[in-house]
Structures are given as structure tokens and as C-alpha cells.
Amino acid sequence: xxxxxxxxxxxxxxxxxxxxxxxxxxxxxxxxxxxxxxxxxxxxxxxxxxxxxxxxxxxxxxxxxxxxxxxxxxxxxxxxxxxxxxxxxxxxxxxxxxxxxxxxxxxxxxxxxxxxxxxxxxxxxxxxxxxxxxxxxxxxxxxxxxxxxxxxxxxxxxxxxxxxxxxxxxxxxxxxxxxxxxxxxxxxxxxxxxxxxxxxxxxxxxxxxxxxxxxxxxxxxxxxxxxxxxxxxxxxxxxxxxxxxxxxxxxxxxxxxxxxxxxxxxxxxxxxxxxxxxxxxxxxxxxxxxxxxxxxxxxxxxxxxxxxxxxxxxxxxxxxxxxxxxxxxxxxxxxxxxxxxxxxxxxxxxxxxxxxxxxxxxxxxxxxxxxxxxxxxxxxxxxxxxxxxxxxxxxxxxxxxxxxxxxxxxxxxxxxxxxxxxxxxxxxxxxxxxxxxxxxxxxxxxxxxxxxxxxxxxxxxxxxxxxxxxxxxxxxxxxxxxxxxxxxxxxxxxxxxxxxxxxxxxxxxxxxxxxxxxxxxxxxxxxxxxxxxxxxxxxxxxxxxxxxxxxxxxxxxxxxxxxxxxxxxxxxxxxxxxxxxxxxxxxxxxxxxxxxxxxxxxxxxxxxxxxxxxxxxxxxxxxxxxxxxxxxxxxxxxxx
Amino acid sequence: xxxxxxxxxxxxxxxxxxxxxxxxxxxxxxxxxxxxxxxxxxxxxxxxxxxxxxxxxxxxxxxxxxxxxxxxxxxxxxxxxxxxxxxxxxxxxxxxxxxxxxxxxxxxxxxxxxxxxxxxxxxxxxxxxxxxxxxxxxxxxxxxxxxxxxxxxxxxxxxxxxxxxxxxxxxxxxxxxxxxxxxxxxxxxxxxxxxxxxxxxxxxxxxxxxxxxxxxxxxxxxxxxxxxxxxxxxxxxxxxxxxxxxxxxxxxxxxxxxxxxxxxxxxxxxxxxxxxxxxxxxxxxxxxxxxxxxxxxxxxxxxxxxxxxxxxxxxxxxxxxxxxxxxxxxxxxxxxxxxxxx
Numbered sequence: 001x002x003x004x005x006x007x008x009x010x011x012x013x014x015x016x017x018x019x020x021x022x023x024x025x026x027x028x029x030x031x032x033x034x035x036x037x038x039x040x041x042x043x044x045x046x047x048x049x050x051x052x053x054x055x056x057x058x059x060x061x062x063x064x065x066x067x068x069x070x071x072x073x074x075x076x077x078x079x080x081x082x083x084x085x086x087x088x089x090x091x092x093x094x095x096x097x098x099x100x101x102x103x104x105x106x107x108x109x110x111x112x113x114x115x116x117x118x119x120x121x122x123x124x125x126x127x128x129x130x131x132x133x134x135x136x137x138x139x140x141x142x143x144x145x146x147x148x149x150x151x152x153x154x155x156x157x158x159x160x161x162x163x164x165x166x167x168x169x170x171x172x173x174x175x176x177x178x179x180x181x182x183x184x185x186x187x188x189x190x191x192x193x194x195x196x197x198x199x200x201x202x203x204x205x206x207x208x209x210x211x212x213x214x215x216x217x218x219x220x221x222x223x224x225x226x227x228x229x230x231x232x233x234x235x236x237x238x239x240x241x242x243x244x245x246x247x248x249x250x251x252x253x254x255x256x257x258x259x260x261x262x263x264x265x266x267x268x269x270x271x272x273x274x275x276x277x278x279x280x281x282x283x284x285x286x287x288x289x290x291x292x293x294x295x296x297x298x299x300x301x302x303x304x305x306x307x308x309x310x311x312x313x314x315x316x317x318x319x320x321x322x323x324x325x326x327x328x329x330x331x332x333x334x335x336x337x338x339x340x341x342x343x344x345x346x347x348x349x350x351x352x353x354x355x356x357x358x359x360x361x362x363x364x365x366x367x368x369x370x371x372x373x374x375x376x377x378x379x380x381x382x383x384x385x386x387x388x389x390x391x392x393x394x395x396x397x398x399x400x401x402x403x404x405x406x407x408x409x410x411x412x413x414x415x416x417x418x419x420x421x422x423x424x425x426x427x428x429x430x431x432x433x434x435x436x437x438x439x440x441x442x443x444x445x446x447x448x449x450x451x452x453x454x455x456x457x458x459x460x461x462x463x464x465x466x467x468x469x470x471x472x473x474x475x476x477x478x479x480x481x482x483x484x485x486x487x488x489x490x491x492x493x494x495x496x497x498x499x500x501x502x503x504x505x506x507x508x509x510x511x512x513x514x515x516x517x518x519x520x521x522x523x524x525x526x527x528x529x530x531x532x533x534x535x536x537x538x539x540x541x542x543x544x545x546x547x548x549x550x551x552x553x554x555x556x557x558x559x560x561x562x563x564x565x566x567x568x569x570x571x572x573x574x575x576x577x578x579x580x581x582x583x584x585x586x587x588x589x590x591x592x593x594x595x596x597x598x599x600x601x602x603x604x605x606x607x608x609x610x611x612x613x614x615x616x617x618x619x620x621x622x623x624x625x626x627x628x629x630x631x632x633x634x635x636x637x638x639x640x
Numbered sequence: 641x642x643x644x645x646x647x648x649x650x651x652x653x654x655x656x657x658x659x660x661x662x663x664x665x666x667x668x669x670x671x672x673x674x675x676x677x678x679x680x681x682x683x684x685x686x687x688x689x690x691x692x693x694x695x696x697x698x699x700x701x702x703x704x705x706x707x708x709x710x711x712x713x714x715x716x717x718x719x720x721x722x723x724x725x726x727x728x729x730x731x732x733x734x735x736x737x738x739x740x741x742x743x744x745x746x747x748x749x750x751x752x753x754x755x756x757x758x759x760x761x762x763x764x765x766x767x768x769x770x771x772x773x774x775x776x777x778x779x780x781x782x783x784x785x786x787x788x789x790x791x792x793x794x795x796x797x798x799x800x801x802x803x804x805x806x807x808x809x810x811x812x813x814x815x816x817x818x819x820x821x822x823x824x825x826x827x828x829x830x831x832x833x834x835x836x837x838x839x840x841x842x843x844x845x846x847x848x849x850x851x852x853x854x855x856x857x858x859x860x861x862x863x864x865x866x867x868x869x870x871x872x873x874x875x876x877x878x879x880x881x882x883x884x885x886x887x888x889x890x891x892x893x894x895x896x897x898x899x900x901x902x903x904x905x906x907x908x909x910x911x912x913x914x915x916x917x918x919x920x921x922x923x924x925x926x927x928x929x930x931x932x933x934x935x936x937x938x939x940x941x942x943x944x945x946x947x948x949x950x951x952x953x954x955x956x957x958x959x960x961x962x963x964x965x966x967x968x969x970x971x972x973x974x975x976x977x978x979x980x981x982x
Contacts, residue, residue, distance in 0.1 A: 099943045106728040123946070127728040277830050363816040363835025365926070373816045373835075569945045580928025585840030597747070 031071035033060030036091050042081075045088035047509050049494065051077070052094045054115030054486045056533065057526055059091060065395045065532045072526035073517075080516050087509050105129040105491060112494040112510050115486055118167050118176050119564030119571075125169045126609065131490040131501060132173035141515045149538040150518075157518055158536050162320040162557040163483045170327045170610065172314070176487035177514060179523075180533040183482030183549040184292050184390040186412065187397070191269040191405040192385050195219075195259050200408070204415040205468035211281035211359035214385050218256040223274035225252050231267050240267070269405045272382045281359040283375040283384035286579040289353065289364070290571075291563040292388070292481045294578075297352055299559040300415045301345045301633075304474035306559065308628035309333055311620045325560040328610070331603040332617045337635035340596045344457045345472045345633045348465075350581065350588055350595075352415070355467035357582045364579055390482060391549045392532040398545055409548035411555075415473035422454040422471055422632050426463070429453050438464040458636045462588075472633045480555045485533040488514060570602035714959075721952035729946070738953035752925075752932040759848060759933070760912025766854045767908050768901055774855050775863035776889060791864060795857035803921060809850045810837060810922045837923050840930045847923065847931055859904055866897035902973050906966065913962050934958055 029035070036059045041048055051073075056063060059074035077089040092111045094100060101120055104110035106129075121130055137154045144150035150157035158164045164178040193200065196214070201207035226249060231237040243249050244260040253260050261267040273279055284293075302309075306323045311332065317324070325333070333339065339346050357364075361373045361384065379387040380402050387393075397403060421429055427449040430439070440463055448460055453471070456463060465471070490511070495504035516522060520539030527535045531543035534550060542550060563571050574595065581591035606612070628634050689696075721739070724732040742749055778790045797805075813819045814836040821833035836846040870893065878884075878892045894901075916935035919925055925932035934954055942951035 097943075102727050102943075102946065124728065127726075129728060277825065361816070362833075363838040365835060365838040365923075378817075567945065569941075569947070572940060572944065576926050576928050579838075579926055580840055580930065583838060583840055583927050585928050585930060594747070 029069070031059050031069055031074050033058075033069075036060040036074060037093065039088075039090065041088040041090070042085070044085055045081075046086045047084075047497075047506050048088045048090060049113070049506055049510050049513070050090045050092045050111035051113045051513070052092045052111040052115055053113075053526075055096075056486060056530055057115075058093065063530055063532075065392065066530040067399070070529055072529040075525060076517050076522045079522065080513055083516075084509065084512070087513075089513065108493055108496060110491040110493050112491060112506070113514065114489050114491050116176075116489055117487055117564075118169070118484070119568075121175050121489055122169050122564075123568060125171055125173070125175060129492050130175040131492070131494060131507070132175060133177060133490065134174050136511050136515075137174060137177075141518065142512070143516055143519055154515060154518075157538055159538055160536055160553055162322070163480065163553075164536065165317045165320050166324065166557060166561075167484055167487065168317060170606070175489050176484065177489070177518075178484035178536055179486040179488055179518070180484075180527050180536045181482065181549075181553060182391055182485035182533050183480070183552050184288075184388065185409045185549060185552055186386050187379065187389045187393060187407055188386040188410055189269065189379070189382060189405050190408045191265055192273060192382070194406075195261065195266060195270060195273075197257055197259050200410045201413050203413050204470075204473075207413050208356070208359075208468040211386075213257075214279055214281035215359055217273065217276060217279045218258055219270060219273040219279075220276065222252060222256045222258055223271075230271050232264060234264060237262070237264055237267060265405055269382060276383065279382075280361045280378065280384040282356075282361075282386045282388065283373065283378050284360050284364070284388040285373065285375060286364040286575060286582070288388050289357075289582065290575040290578050293353060294349070294562050295481050295558050295560070296412055296478050297349045297415075298562065299479045300474055300476070301349055301470065301472045302474070302559050303476055303479075304472075305345075305628070305631045305634070308624050308631055308634075309338070311617045311624070321557050323559065324557065327606055328612055329617070330560065331606050331612060332614050332621075334599055334603045335614075336621070339599055340635065341592045343633075343635040344462070346595075347462050347588070347592065348470055348472050348633075350578075350591060351462070351465060352467075352470060353578075354582060354588065364582060391534055391546050394545045394549075395531050395543075409552075411552050412478045414475065414477050415470050416468075417473040417475045418466075418469040418471055419632065422452065422457075424453055425449065426451055426453055426456050429463070433466060434464060435466070438466075440464055454632055457633075477555060479558045480553055481558055482549070482553065484536075490514070567602055567605050569605075570598055573598045717952040717955050717959075719952075720949050721956050723949040724947075725949040726946040727948060731949075734949065738950045739957065742950065742953055742957065746937075748929050748932055748937050749934070751929045752934045752937055755844060755931060756913060756933040756935075758844065760909060762848045763908050763912050764905060767856070767859055767904055770854050771856060771859035771904075772863045772894075772897070772901070775860045775867055776893060778860070779864055779867040791857075791861065794855060794860045798857040802917070806850060806918055806921050814846050814850075838927055840927045843923055843927060843931045847918065850918065850922070862900050862904060863897060866900035867893060870896045898974070902969070905973070906969060909965055909969070910962055913965075914958055 052058075053073045055061060056065075057070060057073055059071050060069060062069045073091075077091070081087055081089060094104075094111065094114065098120055101110065101114070101116060102124070105124065105127075110129075124130070139154060140152055141150040141154040141157060144157070155161075155165075158178060160178070160181055163181065165174070167176045167178055168174045188200065192214075193210075196210075196218070198210050198213075201210050228243070228249075229236070229240050231240045241262070244253075250260070258270075259266075261270045302325075303323075306325075309329070310323050310325060311329050312326065314321070314324075314326070330339070337343060341347075361375075361378065363373050365373070375384070375387050375389065376393065376396070378384040379389075380397075380400060382405065394409075397407060418433075421433055424433070426444055430444070430449075444456075444463075448456055451460070453463065457471075490507070494510045495501045495507040497506040498504045501507050517526075518537055520537055523535065523537045524540045527533060527537075527540055528543055531546060534546050534553065535542055563574070577586070577591055577594045577598070580586050581588065586594075722733060722735055724734045724738070774794065778787055778794075781787045781790065811818060815821070816833075816835050820836065824830060824833045834842070836842050874892060874896070875888070878888050883891055914935050916925075916933050916939065919931055919933055919936055920939070923931045925936050935958065938951045938954040938958070941947040941954065
């Protein structure tokens with residue numbers, strides 16, 4: 001008997017082993033990841049450098065947005081090696097974590113060309129880990145034919161100059177080569193908006209009205225009154241069309257302001273939304289709000305006072321950026337009371353965000369694994385009507401088999417100003433502008449009732465405001481908030497052959513490779529192989545579906561970038577406390593306390609790190625005083 | 641009762657008294673030297689350094705690696721805590737400033753220590769009680785086969801990686817479209833549905849509830865082993881004194897598994913003070929700092945903000961807290977064996 005027992009156990013083990021190691025077909029394609037990472041180095045290759053192109057373009061990988069394994073940069077590398085037989089390029093993978101980058105750079109073992117974002121680079125530029133690219137960008141690209149963009153300056157090859165040049169580090173030098181662009185946008189359910197008989201909003205007030213209407217879910221209200229069929233084929237739609245002539249049905253549709261569905265898709269959306277107990281008007285998350293939301297609203301509220309506070313005109317970047325507050329200016333302005341509790345515009349920014357937040361998804365945690373909302377899934381399932389996403393979503397939406405509605409891309413509308421309120425007395429403001437359910441708490445004293453709204457806000461404290469307008473809005477279209485997608489840096493490993501960038505042959509070849517890779521004929525197959533980003537190189541065609549984002553990219557550049565411009569500690573604390581405030585964990589007043597301290601600490605770090613001297617700013621500040629005197633919403637030295 | 645033990649490579653039969661004698665400190669044992677060997681007090685032999693040199697040499701490589709990878713980093717943390725230091729950056733002596741800044745000026749310190757204390761306290765209460773009750777219930781089963789099956793049943797879930805379990809809780813159970821919210825919506829309580837981990841009012845308690853009903857195989861097995869070691873004669877004696885049911889459990893079983901309780905207590909305490917994996921995976925300490933703990937701030941300062949000196953000072957503070965609590969535990973939390981040894 002034991003022989004049977006043992007035989008059974010052995011067979012069981014073999015079976016288990018088979019399940020654990022099933023036979024696999026060897027991937028023999030030359031762009032299999034294993035082959036890409038282990039490309040042989042030819043004997044004649046005297047210069048070998050390493051390249052991490054980023055996971056969106058890593059040959060051998062199959063990102064969810066691509067249909068086949070990537071190979072674009074493999075072809076570029078092979079073409080370059082064919083041109084320079086003494087050179088071999090080794091692809092390397094990199095970990096997403098900052099820890100990896102820091103330890104590799106500190107050890108001098110990072111890939112020579114590394115895809116990494118400015119927020120990581122800027123933190124470490126003073127350590128000499130990255131090579132400034134200015135002198136190469138200002139020189140011709142040696143591979144470009146005469147007369148073509150790039151023949152005079154490599155810079156000229158790049159389409160989006162403001163964003164590309166805006167990536168200069170706090171020391172004024174350019175460490176990141178912006179290979180392509182990413183842009184945010186509001187992806188919206190066009191079928192649902194058509195049914196609601198609304199066009200995409202052009203003002204903030206229109207958007208807020210629309211979002212509130214979606215939140216009330218008129219579809220569910222309508223279905224509660226009518227028992228309508230669910231046509232699923234064109235024939236059934238035709239059959240159901242006669243119901244629209246029924247006065248009772250037509251009247252109910254008109255009363256709810258809903259269009260009678262005319263297509264299978266419209267019926268599907270209609271029934272899907274009607275079944276929902278709640279519909280989310282706007283899908284977003286804390287990360288998007290802390291980054292894009294803050295910058296966009298900041299720009300709306302501060303753009304019109306830029307002439308009075310933009311103290312430094314960078315001769316290289318100013319023509320492209322058209323007014324931009326950099327680190328040094330922010331630190332100086334912070335000492336003057338800007339971006340603190342004393343700054344009424346800063347209060348306004350977070351008031352507007354909170355008003356808007358009422359139409360977002362319940363959980364703002366961006367990671368579905370952490371109990372957050374999977375924005376994409378909610379959008380596809382029509383639980384949410386609008387999603388604050390970006391160009392990286394488009395290819396996925398197009399190829400999604402579950403997509404069952406028409407969608408389009410919009411952008412946040414501008415905020416309309418209401419500066420006339422500032423001149424009203426508080427009494428008139430409360431009586432005529434503010435809805436009766438919004439009253440100051442504690443009530444305004446009779447003495448303060450006689451003040452103007454402007455005086456009250458400057459010297460007493462904040463007042464409740466209507467949710468869809470702002471006293472300080474600049475009345476300009478929303479600016480660009482996306483930016484550089486894949487950015488390449490040259491690391492300290494690139495000149496480890498001599499230790500000196502001026503004499504390094506390896507560095508020379510590394511730069512040549514980057515110039516080679518930015519030729520349109522080599523950039524096109526890379527960028528369009530995985531169409532998640534928008535080309536930044538003249539002559540590279542754009543995938544049609546990404547065109548709406550190019551129109552957004554043509555907008556004016558932002559007034560400043562808050563997130564990722566100060567130190568990481570500032571970002572982390574800011575994002576956390578903003579989320580807590582938006583989730584009703586703390587009041588606006590408490591949030592402003594945190595934020596004032598957080599920004600002051602970050603500014604102090606920068607002042608110490610850069611050993612800033614503000615004498616020049618102080619002089620310019622005084623010169624601009626008459627301009628500021630004409631402006632409203634300038635911080636007063638009153639503790640609010 | 642006779643207990644088999646290996647001492648000096650030879651098997652001996654000892655009584656519990658002689659065992660406690662062996663485990664006494666060396667100074668106490670020296671006193672008993674010169675006595676006439678007796679069955680209860682066997683003659684001890686102490687090998688010389690020369691005769692056991694080869695053994696020390698064999699241990700040396702392990703000790704060396706332990707020193708490099710464990711002791712040196714700890715010493716470096718002490719050293720770095722007195723500097724303002726970034727990886728790849730300059731090192732500036734700041735004395736106790738990092739400690740002072742963290743304990744007096746860091747807005748996260750108080751809230752994270754409170755969170756840590758609450759989570760640790762809850763973990764201690766849960767893990768010292770529920771697995772013990774379950775172990776006792778299994779131990780009470782009359783049939784050994786059934787006892788085995790139950791032990792197996794509680795042990796099997798431990799093969800699932802902890803991270804996977806935590807992610808399941810985070811997304812499928814506590815998520816916005818997770819089990820709890822779906823249940824509430826279907827029952828008509830959709831107003832109660834919300835992001836349990838993202839709502840500042842529920843995030844901490846939701847974290848503490850992860851793992852419900854908190855029966856982990858590891859602890860059940862430890863308690864079960866302790867309960868199995870209680871001699872049957874003790875139970876019989878208790879029964880003669882009419883101690884049964886809960887009374888017997890509280891007065892006989894619990895005191896006799898105190899060494900297991902002490903072990904679990906220490907493990908939970910250390911993990912509660914320095915561990916932050918669950919929080920890192922599920923909430924990252926948010927919303928705000930509502931679920932933040934000092935360990936996570938240490939990690940973020942070290943690897944996200946590169947403030948290595950500051951992070952080291954937080955690590956040293958946590959080390960001191962754990963060390964003090966361990967000393968208190970050793971001094972005041974006496975197991976049955978500790979008391980026998982006194």
C-alpha cells in the first residue's frame with residue numbers, strides 16, 4: 001500500500017510543479033524585453049552608454065495604451081549604431097520610485113540618459129548629478145539639414161517653447177529635454193450632455209449650474225414619473241419614437257429639460273443614468289486638484305495683478321512664458337504677505353475649490369487600491385459624466401470595448417469676475433448679492449455693515465461669497481496646465497570616462513544620440529507608436545485623436561507651478577492638508593494656518609539653499625507700488 | 641515533571657526546578673559550584689575559550705555580516721541624527737536640533753504619536769485576546785483530528801501575502817464601490833456610503849478594522865502551543881477545586897500562557913511603533929495626517945525629502961520608545977517561568 005501512497009504524492013508534486021512552471025513559448029521577436037535589455041555589445045564598440053527611455057517608450061514593453069509591444073527606440077538605437085559603429089546603446093529599466101533615482105545618481109551608476117521629471121531633478125541640481133543642457137540646446141543640431149528647424153539652435157526643433165523652456169531649474173539652467181507633451185482636459189459624456197440639452201459650458205457659472213443639474217439626476221426623476229421602454233436596436237428606437245408625440249411624455253421631458261432619446265446610444269445612456277441613485281458630475285482626485293486645480297485657479301485669481309508683483313523678467317524665458325512667478329519671486333512675495341492668511345486672493349482660491357468640490361466624487365483618494373475612486377471605470381460605467389483626465393486616456397477610451405456613449409474633450413471654463421461687489425457696502429452685498437441661506441457666521445457688526453466689501457475683506461475677514469463667481473477673477477481663459485511628458489536628462493554617468501564634460505567622448509556621443517532621436521523621422525515612430533503624448537518636435541505628425549489637446553496647448557502658459565516647484569516636503573504636506581480640507585476634515589481657517597506655515601517653511605528652505613538676496617526685488621517692489629495701489633485684493637498687514 | 645533538554649550536546653532529564661537553575665544567570669550558578677552532584681543538580685562543565693575557538697570562528701562571518709547590515713546602520717542613524725544631511729549633499733553638524741525640531745516644532749509629531757498609540761493599543765487588545773480565545777476553543781475540542789483541522793484552517797490564510805490582504809480590504813471592502821458601500825446602497829442607506837479610508841472621520845477606525853475578525857494563524861498557533869504545554873494534572877487539580885469554564889480559563893490558562901502573551905505583546909508593540917506598511921499601502925497617512933504615524937514620517941523624510949539627519953532622529957526616538965517599553969515590559973510583565981526563576 002505505501003507504494004501507492006508515495007506514487008500518488010510524487011504525481012501530485014509533479015502536477016504542482018507543472019502548474020507552477022507551465023511550458024512557455026520563447027519570445028523570439030527582436031523587441032522582446034529580454035532581448036532588448038541584453039543586446040550584445042559589438043566588439044568594435046568603444047563607447048557604450050545606457051538609456052532609459054521611460055516606460056511609455058521602453059522597447060519590449062506593452063503598455064495598456066499600446067496595441068503591440070513597443071519597438072520605436074530600438075530602431076532609433078540601431079540606426080544610430082549603424083551610423084556610429086564605435087558606439088553601443090544599452091537599454092536599462094528603472095524603478096519608478098525616487099529612492100532608486102537618488103541611490104543610482106549618488107552611486108554614479110544611473111543610466112547615462114534617464115527619463116525623469118523636473119520635480120525630481122530640481123531637488124538635486126545643486127548636487128551635480130545632472131548635466132545642464134543649455135549650451136547644446138543653444139547650438140545647432142548637427143543632424144538637421146540647413147534651413148530646417150534646429151539648424152541654428154537645437155531649441156528651434158521644439159514646438160511648445162513656453163512649456164519646454166519653463167522646465168528650467170531654479171538655478172536658471174535647463175536639465176530636462178522635453179521630448180513630448182501631455183495635456184489635461186475634461187473628458188465628458190457628450191451623449192449625456194446632449195440629452196440634458198446643454199452645450200459645453202463657457203463660464204465657471206455655467207459649469208457650476210450644469211454640474212448641479214447633473215447631480216440632481218433629472219433622468220431618475222423622469223423615470224420615476226414615466227414607464228418608458230428600453231429600445232436596444234435601431235428598429236426598436238424607431239418604434240419608441242412615436243411615444244415622443246404623447247403629450248404627457250413630451251411634457252414631462254420638457255419639464256425636466258431632457259431631450260427625448262433618438263438613438264440606441266442615447267437610450268442606453270438615458271436608462272443607465274436613470275437607474276443610478278446618484279450620478280457624479282465631475283470625477284477627479286486629490287492629486288489633480290492639488291496640482292492642476294491649484295495652478296489653474298491661482299492663475300485665474302492672480303493673472304490681473306501680475307504687473308504689480310512679477311518682479312523678475314528672465315531675459316531667456318520671459319518672451320515665451322509671458323509673466324511667470326518663479327521660486328525666488330514666490331519667496332519674496334510670501335514675505336510681503338502673499339499666499340498667506342493675509343492674502344484675500346489666496347482665501348478665494350480655496351473657497352472656490354471647496355464650492356466646486358461639492359460636485360465631485362465622494363472619495364478623492366486617487367488610488368482605487370486605497371479605497372479611492374477608479375475615475376476611468378466610473379466614467380466608462382457612466383457613474384460620472386465628466387472626468388478630469390488627459391491625453392493619456394484617449395487611446396484607452398477609443399479601444400475600450402465597454403465604451404457605449406459619445407465623448408469629447410473640453411477644458412475648464414474661465415471664472416467671471418464680479419469686481420463691482422467690492423465697492424458695495426457689506427449691507428447691500430448681503431441684501432442683494434448673497435443668497436439668503438448664506439449668511440456670515442458670526443454675524444457682521446452694524447459698524448462693519450457700513451464698510452465696503454473691499455475694506456471688510458482687507459481688514460476684518462472673509463465673507464461668504466456666491467459659489468460661481470469671484471471678486472478677483474482676471475476674466476481670462478484658463479491657461480495651459482499640462483506640460484512636458486517624457487523628459488530626458490543626462491546624468492553624471494555620461495562623462496565618467498574622463499570625469500570632465502568638456503573632454504568626455506562618451507558625453508559627446510550621448511548628446512549626439514539625443515539630437516539624433518529628436519529628428520522628426522526618428523521621433524515620429526516613437527511618439528506615435530504609443531499615442532499617449534503629443535509630439536513636441538516640428539515635423540512629427542500628431543495622432544488625430546490627440547488633436548483636441550493641441551488646441552489646449554496653444555493657450556497661455558500658467559502664472560506659476562505650485563506643486564513640484566518647492567521642496568517635496570511642501571508638496572506632501574500641501575496635498576495632504578488640501579485633501580483633508582476638501583473632505584471637511586478641517587475648516588478653511590485651519591487649512592490656511594497649515595498652508596501659511598507650510599509655505600513659509602518651504603520658502604525659508606529655498607532662501608537658505610539658494611542664499612537669496614532680495615535687495616533687487618525690494619527695489620522693484622517699491623517701483624511697482626503705484627501700480628499695486630490701483631489693484632484690489634492685495635494683502636494688508638493685518639492678521640486675519 | 642521530567643523535561644528532556646539538550647545541554648552540552650547531551651540529552652538530560654531535568655525537573656522544572658533544575659531547568660530553572662540552568663537558566664539562571666551565570667553569577668547565580670557559580671554559587672552552586674562545588675556542591676556534590678545530585679540528580680537534581682548535575683555537574684556543569686564550562687568549555688575553555690581555546691577548546692571552543694572553532695565554534696566562535698564559525699559564528700564570526702555571520703556576526704560580521706550582522707554587524708555590517710544591522711549594527712552599523714543603527715550606529716550610523718545615531719551619528720546622522722546630529723547632522724543636517726542629504727544623500728549626495730553637504731553634511732552640517734546641528735547637534736540636537738533635529739530632535740528639538742521634531743519634538744517641539746513638527747506639526748505631525750503629536751498627531752502621529754497619538755495615532756500610533758491608538759492603533760498599537762487596539763492591536764494589542766485585539767491580538768492578545770481574540771486569538772487566545774480561538775486557540776482555547778480549538779484546544780478544548782475533544783478530537784485531535786478536529787483540533788488539527790481547525791488549526792490548519794486558521795493557518796492556511798497566512799499563506800496569502802499580507803499586502804494582498806490589505807489591498808483587498810482597501811479596494812474591495814472599504815473602497816468607494818466596495819462591499820460595504822454596495823451593501824449600504826442596496827439596503828437603502830446610500831447616504832452612509834462614503835470613502836471609508838478617505839473620510840477623516842472614519843479613516844483611522846477603518847484602518848484598525850482591517851483584518852476583521854483579527855484571527856491570525858500565527859498567534860493562534862503560539863497560544864495553542866502554550867495551552868498544550870499546560871500539564872493535564874493542573875487542569876485536573878483546578879477541576880477538583882471546582883474551577884471550570886471561564887473561571888478556569890482566566891485563573892489557570894491565562895497565567896500559564898503568560899510567556900506567550902508576553903511574546904505577542906512585544907511583537908505587536910514593536911510592530912505598532914515602528915511599522916507603517918499598512919498605512920503606507922492604504923492611506924499613506926491621509927487624509928491630511930489623520931492616519932499618520934512617526935515611522936511613515938521617518939520614511940518620507942529619508943527617502944522622499946532626503947532629510948536623512950532628521951529621519952534618523954525620528955528613528956532614534958522610536959528606538960528609545962521601544963527600548964523603554966521593552967524594559968518596562970521585562971520588569972513588570974512576569975510570565976510563569978520568570979516568576980519561577982525568581
